[in-house]
Amino acid sequence: MTNSRVAPPTLEEVAAAAGVSRSTASRVINGSPQVSPAVIEAVNDAITSLNYIPNRAARSLANRQTMAIALVVPEDTRRFFGDPYFAAIVDGISRSLDSTDYVLNLQLAGPSRKAIRYLTGGNVDGALVVSHHSGDNFLSTISSALPVVVNGRPLNLDEQDNYFVDVDNTSAAQLGTQHLISIGRTRIATIAGPSDMPAGVDRSLGWRNALAAAGQPTNRLAFGDFSLAGGAAAMRELLERWPDLDAVFVASDLMAMGAMSVLRQRGKGVPTDVAVVGFDDSPAAVNGDVKLTTVRQPATEMGEMMTRMLLQLLRGQQVEKRVIMDTSLVIRDSA
């Protein structure tokens, strides 16, 4: 808390202490292969004894790398933090970055002018975009300026050629719905995500596909916004319109929790009266009264994968444009 900040040691001083030139000192710091062992040791000793820490700004200026990557969240902050799915992704990202020299810059504001300026202004080396949304041409804009890896397939055609990691939401949803069919349910509804989000449309498509293949009706649908409250509202709507439903496939665990609380209020037993299948397999799935049967998507691993891809891109390596990760059905008590 004092203001007695002393000037930190410079490379110059380290070099002097080690009896070499700045360039050589710089070489050992950057792990250049062609330095003699003796010198390496001398420099390292000097570094530790002087408690030297390289100046980022100087480094960036000289080699045109910021060693920073942006975590862009074009999503309402509260919603973002509230969703365990995002928590898991960020966890994966943060963990993966821990072993590198990169730092993470949080860009919580949406696709604002300021954010675009920041991202395209050379302030970060790359960006990770985490959201269900894919607003306007934001992605195309920033992608033309720096390497970007997105979570979730693009919705718009003009964002077609982004790097992204996702799951096959359609077949994953199909899988979940098939389970409902296989346990004998015949009036299967769905709580879908918003229709402006790929995860929303794809999952409801999967639900529809499964029902159609089984010759069951595909009209029992209501939309939620991936939030707890949204799931509850959608469930009320479904119950209102189709009081006879005996199962519901919900596009996220959080919404499923909301839906189940409504079912409970209405005196509907889960899974006896209404079977419920969620999506995510987030911690929320096992937090409630009745453990949720759900379609698992590997969120943490997706975060790790996004980071890995971006890191490779930054190294100039060739990277797969789209990576689709596996999902699986986790059967618990709700269906």
Added chain:
Amino acid sequence: MTNSRVAPPTLEEVAAAAGVSRSTASRVINGSPQVSPAVIEAVNDAITSLNYIPNRAARSLANRQTMAIALVVPEDTRRFFGDPYFAAIVDGISRSLDSTDYVLNLQLAGPSRKAIRYLTGGNVDGALVVSHHSGDNFLSTISSALPVVVNGRPLNLDEQDNYFVDVDNTSAAQLGTQHLISIGRTRIATIAGPSDMPAGVDRSLGWRNALAAAGQPTNRLAFGDFSLAGGAAAMRELLERWPDLDAVFVASDLMAMGAMSVLRQRGKGVPTDVAVVGFDDSPAAVNGDVKLTTVRQPATEMGEMMTRMLLQLLRGQQVEKRVIMDTSLVIRDSA
């Protein structure tokens, strides 16, 4: 997605286009008062037409400011993101920073060597620490190297002189408990936070104070970890040991939600059989089946205040060491 990145314009070019020197161009960019209006306009025109964006690294190197502030989270990532209280704080921080030139660096790793090096290595101008925890002497260490504002009072004596913003947890908890007493409850338990967190100890103290003042017993206590699951476990423990309890003051809304789901499972009506008062007034409070009566703390405003204080500190202004914000009781349906 292309690699055709063109070199961004430099101040040099802007100056040339405006027909002035670099120094003058720099002056208008930094809002120096002593530049002629005509020149200001010329430079600004050049800036917009060239789409000039200042290079952060060069700027930092020249004026020894990084224009970055760290958001330090010495907390498990999943837990952090799962708690609406933190979401609100971060929201406040992020919003406040939006109108400035500062960027936010996310430091999710705990008080590691690496984190300390990063923070004390001149990579950021200041730090905001957000967590219930106050591990070892982490704060003292970084506080001696840069301005730091913490959320929550320090637990350790050696961190006594940090800047922090908090609420008066003790009297806030007392307030919540008094409400329980005032509605006639006589067997009032508490689900406390961990005893290594100020928010944990202070709130349970408030509960105790209120009961003691009313001549009621203060033994019905169980600990939770501020998570949904932790709240549920604690509730089960309480019910096990004191099946006759008729109210419970819970140290966080999230734990209260967990507790209420257990009460529901056990067939206990809320508030008829057991009245519940939470803490936070997070969105979670109104998401469940029964709306939670809770002690409100202004989380978003606390985030804004933390940011404001840090910004002032960075400007070299005098700042109050400890800011205590107001709490209030929000009466809904659970008590």
Added chain:
DNA sequence: TTGAAAGCGCTAACAC
């Protein structure tokens, strides 16, 4: 009010 010159701390050719 403006310009010239120096320098922030580091990396990267290029020589030796």
Added chain:
DNA sequence: GTGTTAGCGCTTTCAA
């Protein structure tokens, strides 16, 4: 293997 020499793009005295 190691040192020398130039910058990276900006701010900031100091003079004018």
